[in-house]
Amino acid sequence: xxxxxxxxxxxxxxxxxxxxxxxxxxxxxxxxxxxxxxxxxxxxxxxxxxxxxxxxxxxxxxxxxxxxxxxxxxxxxxxxxxxxxxxxxxxxxxxxxxxxxxxxxxxxxxxxxxxxxxxxxxxxxxxxxxxxxxxxxxxxxxxxxxxxxxxxxxxxxxxxxxxxxxxxxxxxxxxxxxxxxxxxxxxxxxxxxxxxxxxxxxxxxxxxxxxxxxxxxxxxxxxxxxxxxxxxxxxxxxxxxxxxxxxxxxxxxxxxxxxxxxxxxxxxxxxxxxxxxxx
Numbered sequence: 409x410x411x412x413x414x415x416x417x418x419x420x421x422x423x424x425x426x427x428x429x430x431x432x433x434x435x436x437x438x439x440x441x442x443x444x445x446x447x448x449x450x451x452x453x454x455x456x457x458x459x460x461x462x463x464x465x466x467x468x469x470x471x472x473x474x475x476x477x478x479x480x481x482x483x484x485x486x487x488x489x490x491x492x493x494x495x496x497x498x499x500x501x502x503x504x505x506x507x508x509x510x511x512x513x514x515x516x517x518x519x520x521x522x523x524x525x526x527x528x529x530x531x532x533x534x535x536x537x538x539x540x541x542x543x544x545x546x547x548x549x550x551x552x553x554x555x556x557x558x559x560x561x562x563x564x565x566x567x568x569x570x571x572x573x574x575x576x577x578x579x580x581x582x583x584x585x586x587x588x589x590x591x592x593x594x595x596x597x598x599x600x601x602x603x604x605x606x607x608x609x610x611x612x613x614x615x616x617x618x619x620x621x622x623x624x625x626x627x628x629x630x631x632x633x634x635x636x637x638x639x640x641x642x643x644x645x646x647x648x649x650x651x652x653x654x655x656x657x658x659x660x661x662x663x664x665x666x667x668x669x670x671x672x673x674x675x676x677x678x679x680x681x682x683x684x685x686x687x
Contacts, residue, residue: 422467425468443463512666513666519652532546569589571585583635585641586622587643588618588647
C-alpha cells in the first residue's frame with residue numbers, strides 16, 4: 409500500500425488533469441485546440457466530448473506513471489493496510505492544494521471584476537496605415553473579407569469568423585485579424601476560394617481584442633482553403649464580456665476544484681475521530 413502523501417498527490421493530480429481538460433475545452437485552447445485542428449484536417453470535423461475524454465485519459469495515464477514512480481521511491485506504507493488517506497502529510501497536501509485553488513479563484517474573479525468595472529474605451533487603429541493594435545478594446549478600420557468567412561457550429565450555435573484586413577491586402581499575404589460575429593448566418597465559401605475579392609469600402613469594427621482567440625476548427629478550415637495565417641492571430645469579439653470570459657471560466661473551475669479539495673480535507677480529518685468514537 410502506498411504512503412498517504414502519495415495517494416493525496418495522485419488525487420490532486422487527477423483533479424488538475426480534469427480541470428485542465430475542462431478549461432482547454434471551454435476556452436478552445438492548448439492541447440484541445442491542437443487535437444481539434446488535427447481532427448478537422450484529417451476527418452473534416454471534430455468530436456468535442458471524445459476530445460475531452462481522450463485528454464483526461466491521457467492525464468490519468470500521466471498521473472498513474474507519476475504515482476507509480478513516487479510510490480517506488482517512497483516505499484510501502486509501514487502500516488500495511490488499505491486505509492483511506494488519513495496521514496497528516498496527505499491531508500496537508502490536499503489542504504494546500506485547496507487553498508491555492510481558492511486563492512486562484514479569488515484572484516481571477518477579482519481581476520475579472522476589476523476589468524469589467526472599468527469604462528470601455530475603444531482605441532482606434534487603421535489597418536490601412538499598418539497600425540499595430542494593442543489594448544483590451546479596439547476599434548479597427550479595415551476591410552471585412554466576407555467572402556472568405558468560415559462558420560463554426562458548436563451544438564446549436566453558429567459563429568462566423570471573417571478575415572479583417574488592410575485595403576491593400578493580397579490573398580498570398582498572411583491574415584492577422586479576424587472578426588467574430590456570434591449567431592451570424594454563415595456565408596458560403598465560393599468555389600474560387602482565395603481569389604482576390606472585389607474591392608469594398610473600409611469599415612470600422614469595435615470589440616475586445618482576443619489574443620490567439622481563433623478556434624482550432626476555424627484555423628484548420630482557413631488553412632485547408634489556402635488562407636495563410638500570421639504567427640500571432642487576434643480575434644475582434646464584439647460580445648459583451650468577451651475580454652473577461654477566460655478569467656471567469658478559470659475562476660469558476662478553480663473555485664469548484666478548491667471546494668472538492670476542502671471537502672475532502674474535512675472528510676479525511678473527521679475519519680480518525682469517527683473511528684475513535686466507535687471504539
